[in-house]
Amino acid sequence: MSPAILPHVANLQVTRHGLRHTGPMDTLDYIHALRWDDLPAPIRQRTEMCLLDLTGIAIGGHTTRLSHAIRGHAASQFGGRQALLFDGRATSAAGLALAAGMSIDALDGHDGYNPATGHVGCGLFPAALAMALETGTTEGSEFLTTIAMGYELGSRLGPALHATTPDYHTSGAWIAVAAAAAGARLLRLNPDQTAHALGIAEYHGPRSQMMRCIDHPTMLKDGSGWGAMAGVSAALLARDGFTGAPALTISDPPELWADLGQRWLIAEQYFKPYPVCRWAQAPVVAALALRDSHNLAPGDIAAIEVHTFHQATRLAASEPQSTEEAQYSTSFPVAVALVRGGISAADIADDALQDPETLRLSRATTMHEDDEANANFPAGRLARVNLTLRDGTSLQSGWVTPQWDAQAPPTEAEFRDKFHALADPVIGKLRADAIETALHELPRRGLTPLAKLLVQPISPATTAARSA
Numbered sequence: 001m002s003p004a005i006l007p008h009v010a011n012l013q014v015t016r017h018g019l020r021h022t023g024p025m026d027t028l029d030y031i032h033a034l035r036w037d038d039l040p041a042p043i044r045q046r047t048e049m050c051l052l053d054l055t056g057i058a059i060g061g062h063t064t065r066l067s068h069a070i071r072g073h074a075a076s077q078f079g080g081r082q083a084l085l086f087d088g089r090a091t092s093a094a095g096l097a098l099a100a101g102m103s104i105d106a107l108d109g110h111d112g113y114n115p116a117t118g119h120v121g122c123g124l125f126p127a128a129l130a131m132a133l134e135t136g137t138t139e140g141s142e143f144l145t146t147i148a149m150g151y152e153l154g155s156r157l158g159p160a161l162h163a164t165t166p167d168y169h170t171s172g173a174w175i176a177v178a179a180a181a182a183g184a185r186l187l188r189l190n191p192d193q194t195a196h197a198l199g200i201a202e203y204h205g206p207r208s209q210m211m212r213c214i215d216h217p218t219m220l221k222d223g224s225g226w227g228a229m230a231g232v233s234a235a236l237l238a239r240d241g242f243t244g245a246p247a248l249t250i251s252d253p254p255e256l257w258a259d260l261g262q263r264w265l266i267a268e269q270y271f272k273p274y275p276v277c278r279w280a281q282a283p284v285v286a287a288l289a290l291r292d293s294h295n296l297a298p299g300d301i302a303a304i305e306v307h308t309f310h311q312a313t314r315l316a317a318s319e320p321q322s323t324e325e326a327q328y329s330t331s332f333p334v335a336v337a338l339v340r341g342g343i344s345a346a347d348i349a350d351d352a353l354q355d356p357e358t359l360r361l362s363r364a365t366t367m368h369e370d371d372e373a374n375a376n377f378p379a380g381r382l383a384r385v386n387l388t389l390r391d392g393t394s395l396q397s398g399w400v401t402p403q404w405d406a407q408a409p410p411t412e413a414e415f416r417d418k419f420h421a422l423a424d425p426v427i428g429k430l431r432a433d434a435i436e437t438a439l440h441e442l443p444r445r446g447l448t449p450l451a452k453l454l455v456q457p458i459s460p461a462t463t464a465a466r467s468a
Contacts (some may be wrong), residue, residue, distance in 0.1 A: 009441040026417055027250045028191050030260055031181045034149045036141035036443070042138065043264050047148045049415045051437055053271060054125045055454070056419035059426050060275070060345045061106035062086050064323060066219040067099070070185070074099040078368070079097030082133050082235055085126075086427070088457035093134040097179065097232045100126035101225030107345055108221075108327040109275035109422070113268065114406070116158025118171035118210075122176060123228035124150040130232055130456070131186040138449075140442030145184050148266055154178030155265035156256050160249040163256070169207045172223025176205030177247060179231020182236075187239050199244030201234035214314050217231045217328035271404040275419070279312035280330040281402035282383035284337045290387050290395050291338055298339045298357050302390045304365040306330060308383040309373040318362045323349040327363070334385070335361035345422065372399075427458055 039047070061067050062085075070462065071084050078095025085100045104110055104122040112119045128146050137143060144441045157174035180201035184194040206223040213220045238244070251257060273282060283306045306312075312330055320326035326333070326348035335358045336347045346352060373382040381402055387395045410418070416436065423432035431453065438450035 025443050027257065027260065029154070030192050031149060031185050031194060032188075032191075034261075036143055036145045039148055040264070043266060044144070045146060046264075046266050047144050048439060048442070049153075049410075049412065050111060050121050050151070050251050050266065050269070050437040051125060051144075051147060052415055052419050052436065054104060054121050055106050055435060055439065056422035057109045057122075057275070058085060058100060058104045058126075059432075060109070060422035061103040063345075063407045063426060064103075064106040064349070066106040066221070066324070067103035069219070070102045070225065071099045082130060083455040085129075086456070086458050087456050088455060092386055093130040093236070094229045096130040096133070097123075097380060098225045099126045099127070101175075101228035102219075102221070103225075105224040106219075106323075107422075108274045108277055109272045109345075109418075111269040111271050112156045112278055113158060113169075114270060114378055114380070115266065116155060116171070116174065117162065117168065118158050118174070119222060119224060120151050120158070120171070120175060121147075121155030122222070123172060123175035123224040124154055124178050124182060124245055125230070126225070127175075127228040127231050128182040128186070129451070130228075131183040131235065133451060134236075135186045136173075137186050138444045138446045138448050142186075143447050144442055148264075149185065150178045150182045150415070151266035151269070152260060152264065153250070154270070155180050156250050156260065160252060160256050163253050164248060164388055165207075167207070170210045170213070170221075170223030170227075172206040172208065172225070172227025174205070174249065175227030176201040176230040176234065177249065178233040178318055179228050181231075183232055183235025184238065187235055189235070189239060195247070196242065196244045197235045197238035198247035198250055200237055200242060201231045201244075201321065202247040203245055204230045204234065206230065210291070211311070211314065213288060214311065215316075215319060217320075217322070217324045219324055221324070268406040270402065270406055270417035271410050271415075273346050273403050273410075274333065274337075276327045276329070276333045276343060277315055278350065278402060279308070279381055279385045280315055280333045282381050282400050283308060283312070283330055283334050283385055284343065286383055286385035286397035286400045287334045287387070288337050288341070289400065290385060290397050291341070294395060296338070296387070297388075298361065299362060300389050301338060302364065304331070304338075304361060305368060305386040305388075306333060306334065306365060306383060307368045307370045307373065307386075309377040309381065310369050311377065312373075312381070312383065313367040313369050313449040316367070318365065319359060322347075323353075326353060331362040331363075331365035332358070334365060335359070354448055431456075 073097035075089035078093025317325040317329040
């Protein structure tokens with residue numbers, strides 16, 4: 001291996017029984033040496049649930065204009081032998097990763113990691129799937145292990161990037177490196193090639209500025225699909241002899257990597273009950289708690305105040321004109337929740353954006369930045385909501401946090417219910433059941449049954465893009 005590109009070397013022994021570590025684990029060794037048998041049972045189950053959750057969101061996101069546009073782009077500009085998910089048109093591995101990553105990002109309901117202030121799975125899953133199909137990998141346990149490995153790297157890469165550069169970048173920046181690691185593993189690259197793949201991905205990953213898209217919500221979203229594409233391309237380039245600069249974030253700061261192989265960060269992800277930005281979820285929880293505990297009707301409410309951290313106050317689209325603006329809003333999701341008792345994908349798109357009572361409440365919402373909530377961010381996302389009723393009564397929620405965080409994750413039943421709520425209306429319950437079963441049986445039946453279900457086109461009757 002080239003000394004200039006070698007990451008920090010740690011204590012690792014690889015035996016026929018898997019990994020044995022006596023200290024911090026070398027990142028390159030970890031990428032290739034991790035085995036399914038090394039994953040504790042709860043981590044195996046969590047990996048399956050992460051994939052089920054991401055698949056449901058991919059299906060829900062498929063109906064958006066964003067997904068329609070990016071799939072058309074991948075089909076026309078990325079020729080290859082793979083098939084676009086739920087579409088069937090031919091594309092390359094990089095095109096598959098791009099389109100699927102952005103389709104998941106199109107519906108902001110996927111998991112995330114608080115210390116990274118962003119996401120891993122939404123780009124990792126498409127990239128790993130694309131590379132598994134490209135390499136002919138059919139072993140289900142190997143695919144699951146690659147996913148678990150990618151979560152462990154990606155969850156450390158995000159905080160590492162934030163610790164080594166002053167800008168707040170989109171998730172695609174570190175997803176690119178995690179995706180390259182998945183590609184390197186599935187391509188069976190040697191250590192030198194793997195190091196170059198990570199270096200290429202870190203250099204070419206989309207270090208786009210997150211708050212620009214928060215202030216101006218568009219289809220750019222969190223850069224996840226672009227990161228997946230960059231990571232797949234990096235692995236393939238490294239295989240063909242392309243060289244990269246050393247990847248700095250795979251070893252620095254060293255304290256972020258000291259527990260690699262010992263602490264499972266996939267178990268510390270949060271999940272979303274509602275398909276909107278995580279920053280808006282605590283205000284939604286607070287508003288629903290007041291609504292339910294006081295048996296309120298939407299017409300009872302005259303004004304809403306949301307007290308929260310700075311970044312959430314910049315989710316400022318009170319009259320969203322697209323689903324992207326609705327997902328990157330605080331006032332509109334809060335209003336939807338107060339009117340409908342929850343938030344579905346349909347509630348933040350199309351004609352729902354023009355609902356008069358929802359718009360009235362959204363316009364009646366005032367955002368307040370709070371020092372206590374600022375101090376708690378990014379480890380937590382605090383919010384409190386005050387409702388002023390038409391009769392002059394004032395109701396206060398107190399501080400709340402979003403549902404389904406790492407301390408209180410969804411149950412397996414809740415994961416499965418969420419999947420079917422997203423998937424059944426789009427692909428039908430029979431196919432959704434088949435995907436759920438194929439995913440659960442990955443270790444026994446392999447990847448092929450699941451992959452066939454994922455690339456099968458959706459009926460034309462259900463593929464019309466949303467107008468929003």
